[in-house]
Amino acid sequence: MAGTTRFYGSQIGGRSAVNYGYTDMPWKLMAWDLYYFFHFIWALPYILCPMTPADSEELSELSPTPANVWCIAVHFVLIAMQLMGVLALPLLALLPVWTAAAIVGIFLLVNKALSMVLNRRGVEYHSDPKYAPALQEHAHEQWIYINGVATGSHWMQGNLNRLAVTFKRPILGIHNKTSGIIFDVIECLIQRNWGYATKDVRVCYQIIKEKMYDPQYSKVIFILHSQGGIEGGLIIDWLLQELPQDLLSKLEVYTFGNAANHFNNPHRHNRSLTLANRNRVAASIDSIGLAAINSPAAVPRLRKPIPQKNQPNRCASSDSLSSTSSSSDFEPLAQPPLFTTNTITTSPLTTTTTAAAFQTLTATTSPHPSHLSGRAIGHIEHYAHTTDFVALWGVLHFATSPPATPAIPRFIGRVFARATPRGGHQMVQHYLDGMFPLRKDPETGKLMKKQGVPWGVDEEEVNEFMESEVVVGGGGDGTGRDWVCEGGEKWDEVEVHGVSPAVERKVGGGMGEMRIKVKELSRLWQYRNGRSPENQELFLGRSPVLIGRS
Known part of the structure; x- marks a missing residue:
């Protein structure tokens, strides 16, 4: 079954009043987030499901390799431990303060130790050069990626290598380290409702800022997945505050399963x-x-239309x-x-x-798409599955409401919402495998490789997602746009x-x-x-x- 795709044009943005947006009181935002967490909880299994097929083989997160099985096992231990810890919190009120504090401290130390099994030291990662060596023709581009929830070092490296194979560019990764799925979700709530910037956010902001000022680069391609959408949104907010707009026009942003509650990109001129x-x-x-x-x-x-004789203005x-x-x-x-x-x-x-x-x-000779859109940032696209819990809780909730409604936050960027049986949340296995499938041997069904490296995106077989048609205009999506x-x-x-x-x-x-x-x-x-x-x-x-x- 191929599934269907729906296209939502970008919200326009402007000066509309907002009474449920990221600038509201954090406790109010938290209450709404908890409400919608349970509203969309039916889609929670799709964070991991479907578990097959793993079309990118060892690069897919759920492929049955020893490293992947180990990562999944550690995550299940963390889930069980964190769930019991959260449920036991009310019982701590019955204990003396120092006893309760000691129990919480020991619990956090054990959780940290298990998380270190999944995470290496350091924040900066790089795709393996064998998947995409640096080429002179792309020397003016810098590609940067921030991962989502529950992504340790092994899956982070797999994400980077899959992106490198897909786009044939080296990818710089900024690792959003995992503390276990439940703690990662709690961190998402804090980040998007209180605007809290963790270490990886601050490191990535500094790197992007340096690249934007570097005259070597005419493009900075920013790819975000899941919780990375929240962190990328915070970084964009900072960039909009500090960088000149001619530098901002270098930036292009592409998100998958975005968990953010807003995405800013103001018009360059009134x-x-x-x-x-x-x-x-x-x-x-x-x-x-x-x-x-x-x-x-x-x-x-x-200009305005001249009403025809004996006819009202029709449009x-x-x-x-x-x-x-x-x-x-x-x-x-x-x-x-x-x-x-x-x-x-x-x-x-x-x-x-x-x-x-x-x-x-403005100069219209600048080689940046912001001069086509009239906005500060060159281009923003969001890709989401309609059964992806994180996307439903984030981009699909905030970006597809009618922009004329004053009770929503602004979520700028065009949205591709795909309904497909393969619509899970994992970056490689669900998003990239379904949207940018790699070339396979028609006889064996295995990836076609050269010296162990996949050849790249299959452009000969029909790509169900890219070849699918979406409706533009006609009012079919109910957005009023x-x-x-x-x-x-x-x-x-x-x-x-x-x-x-x-x-x-x-x-x-x-x-x-x-x-x-x-x-x-x-x-x-x-x-x-x-x-x-x-x-x-x-x-x-x-x-x-x-x-x-x-």
Whole structure:
């Protein structure tokens, strides 16, 4: 069974009031987290299930190798011990204080000793060079990975080597050490509700900051899994506070089973936020960028439609701002609304001067995708399984709610939510094996290897995830992120990869929805087997590829 994939465009962000977000009181956030922990507890077994197949063989976490069996055995001991310890806490109140303190101290020492069996010393790890040697063509890139819960040194190294094989780049790993699954979940609660930064967060922040300032690097690719999404979110918050925005545009972020409760990526200018609210579809799928805004084709977006004789204005967005795709039905909008702190005001800018102002505000020749999205950070993508407990508790809970609702936090980035029987939580066995399958021998079913190293991502067999189609627009996901017109008309735009603008998209339903393959939306897919996104030249003076329908 192949399963299905759903695409959620990025939330726009802005100045909406938030009464249940990461900036709220920590105890309130903790109470909500505990509620949703039990609400989604049905998916808890999917942290480990399904346990087969282990397509990456020794690199898969649950492959029956001696090292993996040892790690799982130690984890089960930790789970049993920690569960008994938590249940015994009320009984400690019956004992003298010093006796209770001694028992807790001994318990923590034993837990620490067992955790050290899983964790090596040090925080920095590197993928084995035999899986992906450093190449000059990628010398301007730095790839960094933070792991998730219950990941010791052995699984961390396996994650790094699998990423290296997948993308043919050396990967620097920052180890989020495990203390056992139950204690790791408690640490997640503390990190995402109190903003507590552990040692690995602080080390990773310093490394990323140094790489961003280093002129050698034009890209920093940040990959996060599970609890690593919480830690990466904290790091991004710090980077947004301290780094110049031209440096932030180097950063690209890709998460799997993200456990965070927010993900920030503000607009670079207030005007880009205004345009995002004018065309919510384009903004939600990262196509309403500054390069597109400066192009002649973008000028109609700064205008309003002329109502036809004896007909009302047929197209309106959820915030009463109008849009259409036919330039012949436009008249200039001399005073486009601009957001201020408290009210919506107007500016005496014409469409020509507005476009010129954008050219003055930013350079569109920078080779970074932030100039396409109009945001500080270049690009953010989230991949999640709909049966993954951690994803349900994190990204799928916080990122897929309607952005017009004022009672949710902002979780920026496009989301690929996959419903599949293989939808567990492990980074390699469930996510990478299912989304970036490695090449196998058609006769034996074993990985094809050269000197013991897998060849890389299989591009010959059908990739069920990347070849699957998702619906963009049409209101099918209930997010309210599209523009619906009376009479069933709508106009969508989406930045795609490796597709000619002349290619006719499949259109289904009565609301003008488009069906687009995941691989045409996924920027991360463009990095497979040592490749780079095919739209690099787009940032050198050409507008992004936009597929639209009217």
